[in-house]
Structure formats: structure tokens, C-alpha cells
Amino acid sequence: MRRLLAILLLWSSSGLAEQPVLRFSVAESWSMPLMRTEGDVPVDGILFDLIQALAREAGVRPQYHVMARLRLEQAMTAGDIDVRCYVASNWLNERPGEFIWSVPLIHQRDLLVGRAGDGLPGGLAQLPAQPIGTVLGYTYPTLDPMFAQRLLTREDSRNQDLALQKLQASRYRYAVSNQLSLQWFNRQQPREQRLRPLALLEEQDLGCMVRNDPAIPAQQVLRALVRLKQSGEIDRIIERYTQVQGTLSADQ
Known part of the structure; x- marks a missing residue:
């Protein structure tokens, strides 16, 4: 029995090790319900759940890089991050040519x-x-x-x-x-x-930008985001954080 458990643990660890690691940017300015961090480690929120769902769907391991919002474009240009989510085109001073837009995800x-x-x-x-x-x-x-x-x-x-x-x-x-x-x-x-x-x-509609680099499974990630959006999973994630006890109108 112990031998079987050891084999299963080894197999599981090997599977995780083979998953590509993707570097996701996290803006320091995010607060709930977008994301809550503890010691620069995301633990909760709409974007945390979205990235976790994306990682499962695409078969990747997320690595979070917390930084000031004003540094995000610089990090993209320098190739320091692979995926930036919760972004609109008019938020960018210059669109980095090596990134591909996802489908719209959040209005x-x-x-x-x-x-x-x-x-x-x-x-x-x-x-x-x-x-x-x-x-x-x-x-x-x-x-x-x-x-x-x-x-x-x-x-x-x-x-x-x-x-x-x-x-x-x-x-x-x-x-x-x-x-x-x-x-x-x-x-x-x-x-x-x-x-x-x-x-x-x-x-405006917000989406993710994925680095177009053969070293990472960019198209795999983009297709996973399409599936999450079409399945209603992203809308369900948002609803978990926006439902209010009692009667409260959508505008409030």
C-alpha cells in the first residue's frame, strides 16, 4: 500500500513538474473583489479564481508577479510577464507587439x-x-x-x-x-x-493579453479563455463575488 501511494505521489509530482509555468502580472492597486493578496501571494477574488480556472483548463502553473500598476507596461515590454489580465486597449500607452489579445472577458x-x-x-x-x-x-x-x-x-x-x-x-x-x-x-x-x-x-470590455512566444503555450491559453467564457464559468465567478445579501440593485 505504501509503495502504491509513493508511486501515485511521484506520478502526481512529475505531472505538475511537466506543466509549463506562466508568469501572471498582479497590480498592487487591485483590491477585493478583484483580488486579495497576503504577503504578495494572491489568495482570493475574481481575478484569482479566473487565473486558477485558466490554469486548470490550459494545463499550466501560474506564477504571480505583484507590481505597481505603472510598471505593468514596462514589464510586458521587457518580457518579464507572460499574461496580463483585466486590461483594455485604451489603458496602454503603446501596445506591445509581442502580445495577443484574448476574447473580451469582463464588462x-x-x-x-x-x-x-x-x-x-x-x-x-x-x-x-x-x-x-x-x-x-x-x-x-x-x-x-x-x-x-x-x-x-x-x-x-x-x-x-x-x-x-x-x-x-x-x-x-x-x-x-x-x-x-x-x-x-x-x-x-x-x-x-x-x-x-x-x-x-x-x-468597456476587458480581457487578457498573452505573450506570443513559442516558449509558452499561448494559443492553448487563448483557447482555454474562450472555453471559460463560452461555458459561463467566468460569469459564475463574478456572480460569487457580486451577489449581495438582501435586496440591492445592480447599480449599487
Whole structure:
């Protein structure tokens, strides 16, 4: 019996060793529900579950590289990472030619958010000069011209959750948040303290970029992402983190 167990363990270890290792980038600015890290090791979240599902489907072993968001493009250009997920083409200053886009995986909505009871009289164009809660390294196409003209000023936090915490603590009146993060934040708040979306700023489809290198199974990974999307697995992953106890509208 012991001999059989030893053989099975050896076979299992050999199988894992033969799986190609893929280096996935992780942005330090990610917070739940996108990803939670402990000591630079991802342990939970939508993107963690997505990458784990991708690794199983494609037969690869993920290796996580945590870095500042502003370093991601440099790491791609230098060949330091193999896969970058949760990215849109307009987020890139230059598209590295050696990377291939996946199918769209996640639809993101960026919102201007306020506290319960606050509104947006007159719309964005009528906002008086004031700080807006933002995330370090993120671009906001709708608001960036107003930031450039100093009609509004950025109040950067290192991740989205901190930006929303500051909004709730009245450090500023408005903040920008993606809808997933807003839903996650609100599920932990009493109904009367939930933050509310006031305006849709942008919406776009996000995907992954895979390094086009014969040393890694790029097409295998891209096909695996297609299967995960078509099977509904990615949508099920998102639902696990966005369902809210009680009644809460999709916009909240």
C-alpha cells in the first residue's frame, strides 16, 4: 500500500513538474473583489479564481508577479510577464507587439460615486472645483480633461477600496469606482450608508493579453479563455463575488 501511494505521489509530482509555468502580472492597486493578496501571494477574488480556472483548463502553473500598476507596461515590454489580465486597449500607452489579445472577458462600468443622499446637480460639467477620489496610476478619459485644466483635482489612493473608504469618511464628496468594487464595498455597509452611483463615466470590455512566444503555450491559453467564457464559468465567478445579501440593485 505504501509503495502504491509513493508511486501515485511521484506520478502526481512529475505531472505538475511537466506543466509549463506562466508568469501572471498582479497590480498592487487591485483590491477585493478583484483580488486579495497576503504577503504578495494572491489568495482570493475574481481575478484569482479566473487565473486558477485558466490554469486548470490550459494545463499550466501560474506564477504571480505583484507590481505597481505603472510598471505593468514596462514589464510586458521587457518580457518579464507572460499574461496580463483585466486590461483594455485604451489603458496602454503603446501596445506591445509581442502580445495577443484574448476574447473580451469582463464588462466594466466606471462610475462617479457619492454618499447616500448626495446628488449631482447640473451634471459633470457643472461640478465646482474640488478633489475627486481616484486610484494611483489609473486613467479616467471622461475626467482627465477636467483634471488637466485643474477644474477638478485628483485625490489618489493606492487602491479602489481605500478611495471608497475616504469617500465614506467625507474626505471628498465624489470618487470614481468600477461597479464591481462598488458592489463589494456596499455589501459590507448598512443600507443607509451605502454609496451610490451618480453618473456613468465609461464602460468597456476587458480581457487578457498573452505573450506570443513559442516558449509558452499561448494559443492553448487563448483557447482555454474562450472555453471559460463560452461555458459561463467566468460569469459564475463574478456572480460569487457580486451577489449581495438582501435586496440591492445592480447599480449599487
